[in-house]
Amino acid sequence: MAKLCGDDYAHPRKRLGPPMDRDYLADLFAPFGPVTIRRMFSGFGISADGITFALVIQGTLYLRADAATISKYQEEGSKPFAYTTRLRTVTVASYWRLPDRLLDEPDELAQWSREALAAAERAKALKPRAAKRAKKKVVPKPKRKSTKQSPVTR
Template sequence: MPDRTELEDLFRPFGPVAIKRMFGGHGIYADGLMFALEASGEVYLKVDAESLPRFEAENLPPFVYETKHGQKHSMSYHLLPAAAYDDDDVLKHWARLALEAAYRAAGAKAGKARPKTAAAKKAPAKKVPAKKAPPKKR
C-alpha cells in the first residue's frame, strides 16, 4: 500500500495535496476537496456524470467495496490510468478531471442546502400578574 509520502510524490506534478487516512486507505484532497482515494494499493479518481464517459472509454473500473453483509457497492471513483504513474502530463490531465468533478459535487451539495434564515422573533410574552390566593379561613 502506498504511504502518505508516495501519494504526495505521485501527485506532486498536479500540485499540493493533503493526504488523510481513512477506512484502511487514504483520502487525497486538493483545495479542501477529496478528489481521489487510495484503497488496497490502487488510486481512484472522483467521477461524475460529466467525466464518467472519459473513464469508461479507457475501461477504468469503479472503486467497489464489500459491506460486512457481503453486498458490493460502487462509489463515484474510478481507477487512475496506469500511464499516469509514469507521465506527469497524463497524471495532471486525469487529476484535473477528478478535481473538477469534486468541485461540481461540492457545488451541487451547496445548492441543495437551503440557507438558514433567522426565525422571526416573537414578541416577548406579557407578564400577567399572578392571581392572589383567597385568604385562608381560620
C-alpha cells in the same frame, strides 16, 4: 467489516506496483501541484484547495468522476469503487480506479487529476448549502391556572 470487490481488485499485499504511502503519493501528484494527504478509512484522501478529488483505499487509487469524465474511465477499462457488506455490494459511482498506465505518465496523471478536481468542484456546487438554522424564539409556555382553590378570606 466491508471488503473491496471487483474483477481487477488485488489485495494490496499481492498487488504489483509501488506501495501507496504518503511520500509516494506526494511525489505522484507533484506535477499536479500541492495536495493535502489525509489518513482516511483504510488509506488516504487527497485534496486540493480543501476539496477531496482522490482516494487511496487498500492500496488502490481512485479519482473523482462525474457524467463529464466517466466515459474516459470506461474507455480505459476502469471500474468504479465498490465494496461488499454482509447484505449487498455497494458501488460508489463518483470514484473510479485510476488506470495503472497513468502511474508512469506524470503529465497525463496531472491532467486526469485536474479533471477529477473539477468534477469534485461541480459536485460540491450542486449540493444544496445547509440553510442557516433560524433561531427559534423561545416563547414561555403559559402558566397553568392552579386547580387549587385559594382560601377565601372574609
